[in-house]
Amino acid sequence: MNTLSIRSGMNASTATAPSFRLTETGITQHSSPPVWLPAPAIVRKPAPQRPVASTRIYTIVARPSPVEKVLFAVLAAASLAAIGYGFVCALNLVQNWAVFHANISSMVQ
16 A cells, blocks of 8 residues: 655655664664644535425326316226227127137038
């Protein structure tokens, strides 16, 4: 891992390698000890806020309007007519199934 230490008062023009000197106890650094840069400040984001309840797309109506009642009745009548038509078509197909089956049998033989 590479680390960087910067001496206090050091800039680009005075950036030189530190000088070392040999003493009886070993090699010591002649310059001042390195000064470590402080850690950057932690930036905390504020917690996301929940949307306000008044930002609804639709509104709640206490009772349905007369137009809504009429349109719902028309929708119910149309659905009943569609179910009845489907039932009649199914009965028609079942009635003619024997004739259809006989025609296919005669074609295959």
